[in-house]
Amino acid sequence: MHPTPYDVIVLGVGGMGAAACHHLARRGKRVLGIERFDIPHAMGSSHGVTRIIRQAYYEHPSYVPLLRRAYDLWRGLEASFGEQLLHVTGSVDAGAPTDEVLKGSYDSCQEHGIPHEVLTSAELTKRHPGYRLPPEHLALYQPDGGFVLSERAIVAHVVAAQAAGAEIHARERVLDWEAIGDTVRVMTDHGTYAAGSLVVTTGAWIGRHVPELAEIAVPERQVLAWLQPNEPNNFAPDRFPVFNLQVPEGRYYGLPVFGVPGFKFGRYGHLGETIDPDDLNREAIPADETLLRSFADRYFPTGAGPTMALRACLFTNTPDGHFILDHHPAHPNVILASPCSGHGYKFCPVIGEILADLASGDETEHDIALFRLDRFSPPPPVP
Numbered sequence: 001m002h003p004t005p006y007d008v009i010v011l012g013v014g015g016m017g018a019a020a021c022h023h024l025a026r027r028g029k030r031v032l033g034i035e036r037f038d039i040p041h042a043m044g045s046s047h048g049v050t051r052i053i054r055q056a057y058y059e060h061p062s063y064v065p066l067l068r069r070a071y072d073l074w075r076g077l078e079a080s081f082g083e084q085l086l087h088v089t090g091s092v093d094a095g096a097p098t099d100e101v102l103k104g105s106y107d108s109c110q111e112h113g114i115p116h117e118v119l120t121s122a123e124l125t126k127r128h129p130g131y132r133l134p135p136e137h138l139a140l141y142q143p144d145g146g147f148v149l150s151e152r153a154i155v156a157h158v159v160a161a162q163a164a165g166a167e168i169h170a171r172e173r174v175l176d177w178e179a180i181g182d183t184v185r186v187m188t189d190h191g192t193y194a195a196g197s198l199v200v201t202t203g204a205w206i207g208r209h210v211p212e213l214a215e216i217a218v219p220e221r222q223v224l225a226w227l228q229p230n231e232p233n234n235f236a237p238d239r240f241p242v243f244n245l246q247v248p249e250g251r252y253y254g255l256p257v258f259g260v261p262g263f264k265f266g267r268y269g270h271l272g273e274t275i276d277p278d279d280l281n282r283e284a285i286p287a288d289e290t291l292l293r294s295f296a297d298r299y300f301p302t303g304a305g306p307t308m309a310l311r312a313c314l315f316t317n318t319p320d321g322h323f324i325l326d327h328h329p330a331h332p333n334v335i336l337a338s339p340c341s342g343h344g345y346k347f348c349p350v351i352g353e354i355l356a357d358l359a360s361g362d363e364t365e366h367d368i369a370l371f372r373l374d375r376f377s378p379p380p381p382v383p
């Protein structure tokens with residue numbers, strides 16, 4: 001047994017685990033964060049330089065208060081880190097007038113008084129010439145959208161956590177854990193550690209560590225493309241807002257050129273491949289490139305130059321696309337976090353704050369009703 005007991009052990013120091021370590025350590029908790037790969041690394045869900053952040057939230061209006069807090073926390077983190085982590089470009093949510101992406105983002109703006117404009121496809125192209133959407137489509141433009149730097153933000157959270165006293169171990173693999181009363185024990189390939197609480201933020205592997213989640217937090221292979229724009233000015237951060245688009249081919253997201261010499265985008269669901277995260281094909285295959293290039297050829301023709309990069313990544317999808325943030329059903333001192341379904345990164349700092357609340361045994365002031373685990377429980381039998 002390791003001689004040093006901790007208040008909290010965090011399993012997995014990716015996007016969410018790094019933020020949890022920071023928020024716990026800044027409250028004076030003795031924290032141990034354990035990560036199987038490097039910090040940061042390209043084996044999970046948080047690599048690829050950038051992630052979209054946006055306030056117009058078509059997925060559900062109740063994400064908006066969390067987003068507002070996340071923006072404040074991102075600004076605080078970059079001030080302490082001394083590097084810009086959040087870049088504002090504006091965001092576009094677009095589709096046919098009845099599509100969920102457009103309608104949902106409009107509803108969230110209305111409900112929360114978020115500034116926005118609704119543009120026709122032609123108006124959008126005039127203002128942002130990279131876009132060539134179908135003529136009947138509408139676009140909701142929200143000026144506060146943009147992107148965060150995902151690997152740099154993990155570094156920033158870990159540096160802040162360490163400065164506040166957290167101990168972080170990379171290249172150490174968690175093998176198992178157990179909770180007995182108010183103590184948890186974590187077994188790794190290096191040793192065994194004890195603490196009062198456990199936070200499980202193992203991303204695509206969470207079903208491996210929490211069998212109760214195996215059927216409801218399902219890993220899926222994604223591939224991101226970066227294409228060299230033929231008209232680079234159209235895809236620079238000051239000309240090209242980040243987007244979520246609903247088009248007949250599916251739902252796509254994209255970002256301006258930043259960090260890799262290409263305009264970046266991907267398709268939600270990609271090829272529909274549910275996978276074992278340890279068995280992920282990380283090499284792009286021709287079908288990946290064909291699917292992604294055909295989208296860019298059609299809707300971003302001035303962005304569809306030579307391929308610069310293709311990278312595989314992991315989504316962890318719940319059946320309703322909303323996060324899981326809750327106590328373990330059998331162990332109140334074990335906190336579970338699966339904030340992915342392809343849209344979790346922007347929330348990292350506020351999720352870190354929520355996880356710190358829950359792992360400290362406190363109520364959180366954030367509304368997390370949407371993320372409770374019991375929404376997946378079978379309904380009670382009819383009497």
Ligand SMILES: Cc1cc2nc3c(=O)[nH]c(=O)nc-3n(C[C@H](O)[C@H](O)[C@H](O)COP(=O)(O)OP(=O)(O)OC[C@H]3O[C@@H](n4cnc5c(N)ncnc54)[C@H](O)[C@@H]3O)c2cc1C
Pocket residue numbers: 011012013014015016017034035036037043044045046047050051052053172173174175201202203204205222223224253266313314315337338339340341342343344345346347
């Ligand atoms: C292609 C792609 C595009 C996306 N785009 C966006 C976007 O634009 N905007 C947005 O907000 N979100 C986006 N997301 C979602 C977002 O990236 C995720 O919500 C976020 O990365 C999830 O973070 P995480 O901490 O849960 O997972 P990860 O960052 O993967 O962290 C989990 C960690 O647990 C570690 N781990 C696993 N098993 C063990 C073990 N046995 N022992 C120790 N450590 C272990 C892993 O190594 C990993 O570091 C995207 C995701 C992908 C894949």
